[in-house]
Amino acid sequence: MALKAVSIWGYSKALSPPLGVGLANSHSTPIGNQRYDFDKCRRWESCCLGVLAQTATTAVEDEEPNVPPLIDSSGAADGVHQIHKDIIQLPKPLTTIDISSSSSSDGSKVRVAYQGLPGAYSEDAALKAYPKCETVPCDNFESAFKAVELWLVDKAVLPIENSVAGSIHRNYELLLRHRLHIVGEVQLRVNHCLLGLPGVRKEELKVVVSHPQALDQCEKMLSDLGVVKIGARDTADAAQTVASNCARDTGAIASSRAAEVYGLDILTERIQDDDENITRFLVLARDPIIPGTDKPHKTSIVFSLEEGPGVLFKALAVFAMRDINLSKIESCPLKQRPLRVVDDSNQGNSNDRYFDYLFYIDIEASMAEPRAQYALGQLQEFARFLRVLGCYPMDTVL
Template identity: 60%
Template structure:
């Protein structure tokens, strides 16, 4: 074998320079960011022992021979590995000693780090909100949910309480439920559920209601023997049904659109439903009579419920809803209401409901026997924000006369104008 001096020979240098870049004096230490896929950087350094040359034992020449052999073997393995890669197209990185490295994970398969957008709550208004409502598609509550949160994902629920629970269990982000109607009055069931659940009122929306008399295609009004709908809808159309000359039985069901769905699903040709025009389109019904509500100014007010309250403001009209009870019956009701009157705060709603836990209160009298009275809860809406000092002082005074006080929500008032027309009420 030809002797090789401590500096690399011309043949060895040309062998390395064909495929690899030699290290320069300015080369930096290895770092993953400095790795170049063009090839390996190989450097062989030979440093003879200072005492081996003069020992006469030949150890210096032996070490040089070992170094020459190592460089030749190393060069042949590197060149062979480079040729195999070019031939097979395999980009797997293999160490020079023959041991394979771990396979690299594709970058596209790695999970992306969280951003602040992933942690922020859902917007108040947007297409990503899931809104629960009571009824089936085509119900007025679905239309109210769309008005309150445009482009939202509406989630139908078969009962009011299911809509409350859907928000509490994070299945839905909001719930839109009716609370009162201009003709039928308050929805007492939802007043009771507001107290039973820990949701907060974050807004309100008023929806004009436009009722239609629906039946299967080809059915005439003279053939009808029954009309089904929600109890509120039946009450809102009572006079009109009589004027139409319909001698039919009225039967209450859970919701208006559900009535149309029931007639269509069971092919009931003697039964009509009171529902919206959209319900007629969804379930293949015909409109026998349009706008059959007794009053054209028929409006239902819906409340928007969420898990967390919103921050009250004073730069726009706000409304606050509270519920309270007191141990002394209705004798202190005047004092409670005067707390708002003295501060010029207008009340927009007052509703009394029997206390479910204590429906009857026994009052001792000087005469023989006892007097029986109902214990009441009072729901009050007033036009003021909780950020208003007047409202804070009024509630502080109310708390002195009550045994129970809870703020159900402080929320913006619905100030959008409306007119009793079909286009506004679907």
């Protein structure tokens, strides 16, 4: 007997808005060995190809980045160092104020937002995803999300995890709070370079500027040089600082593209302690893509669970029993309800406090496959909240 596929979108049983919508007056219908609640699925998008949608979320309040101000490039001494491209004329990062007052793009070509300055690794990732795109620097992650939502750009490419530094939890939070869809991923091999003014040798350096994570990832080389380390808001900002100040004793750790953008010399390449330093980026858009089966796909979801023993085991088992591999699992405390009190009188402990968590999971399956739809359908039966963040092709080329 043929099985009827159920397309999963966004669902919430008991979680208060904006994370989910409660459904009532439902009935269950048996399908095979599972029972599915179709009335609870009536707010989900239904299509045999597994087209995804997304529930509305609340707007995010403006934030001010806690970073030092950029050095004014106008302070550079005339004639000390000739930069082949005028730093003043480079595109400036968008701020939340710019976004609220600017008009949207004319759509003549793909515009891709990223966090940072020109020459940042995020810009490299954007150009890997869309080689002919127009890249748009943004002041922070929040501005990149809003730029897509307000039609200033077509896409955003933002980091989600690094093989050395771990996950970028801020972007996990913004994925849930904004109404964007994951439509792709980019894996970028990080090549940290030591940059300096033209003609400078690395032995002349006394100070090295970069993002704190980049400094940590190049600890061995920096210790051998015996330099003073100074943090910057990102690697491209460090390169711009060196080019603007024209200080021969100051170097920067940044990408090779940053050296090209700011007219600096590459003194040493691949200076990171771990050669296998890879950052994974997500491509975000206003609309989802139609998932296929012609190439390997990932589906990213977020959910919370009802209370009870073994519920996480049950959640993961819905994928294991269908031979669906999990490539990523991340847990974050649920901010709306970070603690719950449990009175377990049988154990002699009263008013024990436990964290409630959101679980972010990447599964290696397409929503066009019935096995993925059935897995999420079963997960919905005991999940307090469930949302599909996107279904997209995997990036298998470094």
